[in-house]
Amino acid sequence: MLELKNCNVFLDEDSLGELGAMLDADKHHSILLVTGSASYEASGARLLLAPLLEGREVTRVFDFQTNPQKSDLCRILDEISGINFSAIIAVGGGSVIDVAKLIKCFRQASDQIDKVLCSDREAKPSSAALFALPTTAGSGSEATQFAVLYDGAVKHSIAHPKLLPDAAWLLPSILSSVPRDIAAAAALDAFCQGVESYWSIHSTDESKNLARRAICLTWEFMLPAVIDHDKAAIREMAKAACLAGMAINLTKTTAPHALSYALTIHFGLMHGHAVGLMLPDIYKYNEAVGNEDVLDHRGVEYVRRVMTEIAMMLSCSSVTDAAEAIRERIKNLGLPNSLSAAGITNKKQHELIIKDGFNPDRVNNNPRKLSIQGLHSILAVTSK
Ligand SMILES: [Fe+2]
DSSP states (O other): OEEOSSOEEEOSGGGGHHHHHHHHHTTOOEEEEEEOSSHHHHTSHHHHHHHHHTTSEEEEEOOSOSSOBHHHHHHHHHHTTTOOOSEEEEEESHHHHHHHHHHHHHTTOGGGHHHHHTTSSOOOOOSOEEEEEESSSSOOGGGOSEEEEEETTEEEEEEOGGGSOSEEEOOHHHHTTSOHHHHHHHHHHHHHHHHHHHHOTTOOHHHHHHHHHHHHHHHHHHHHHHTSOOHHHHHHHHHHHHHHHHHHHHHOOOHHHHHHHHHHHHHOOOHHHHHHHHHHHHHHHHHTOOTTTBOSTTOHHHHHHHHHHHHHHTTOSSHHHHHHHHHHHHHHTTSOOSTTTTTOOSHHHHHHHHHHHOOHHHHTTSSBOOOHHHHHHHHHHHTO
16 A cells, blocks of 8 residues: 555555445445446446445446546536535546546536636635546556646646545556556656656655656556556556656646647547657757756756656666657557657647647746747657
């Protein structure tokens, strides 16, 4: 078991009984179950949960898009407005867990959504208990206080300490059922979250320690977990994904994530794949930091040292080699490893990525200042 500040994460196959004990202890007789449309059955989660849910009133919500839209959330809140429940159980990938968090956040305040998204008002989540059973090892949503919501092509991140799940179960049997491309993208998400947290201008000794563990574990175990379905490797990836989630819960993510959302919403790339495509060239860009564009108050030498430390974690002797190794790894996971291989080939597409991906909040977490001109250069290289 991994212990977070306010959330326990269970990694043992036979630990699900703890969920039943928690539901009984707090008399949760009415449950809102938020799941993926197919993964709930295909992952075996339905069978595993059946004995724990027997005798309780259960309402299941599963009809929403992979990258949840505000319109999905409003419709769901309307549909469940007359239903009483004291606990939410989320079973699915990062988006499913995010939808569960958003329901907890807005179930009694659907009229506040726009104000919270515009940062005019702080979110006030309901008191419902929140339990998570991820079906992918990657997003780390089970270990964060963040939830992503799209309004058209605009991505919003809602944050509140009460959105951190009360407990989560990362069970190898459930995680091993996921299709290979989804597992590959999820593994890249965990890896990139570790890297971005490590180089974030908000990093601390605590966050860097979590991120370092996440980077090393994902780098060692992502291939055997995704390609060979090795149970021990899947277990290590579950731990790594959670550590990466804990790390970004402290630092937030940086430029590769900011740009990735536009790749996902406009070109349909899976989230982790989109981040993985952006990471190598932003990594090299960050290493070339100078006094004129450094954003980390610890200075240029510190940022360069951090970039070298990441390369060493990947057993590479230089940042250039490490960036190349990451690109090679994406290929070995069975995914296109350049924007052009993913069908993004021209300047018009790049402009769309920058228009909707240049989020000042997120790119300003990056250790080196990014300009729109600089992003055009990065995208031109990433397309090759
Ligand atoms: Fe992510």
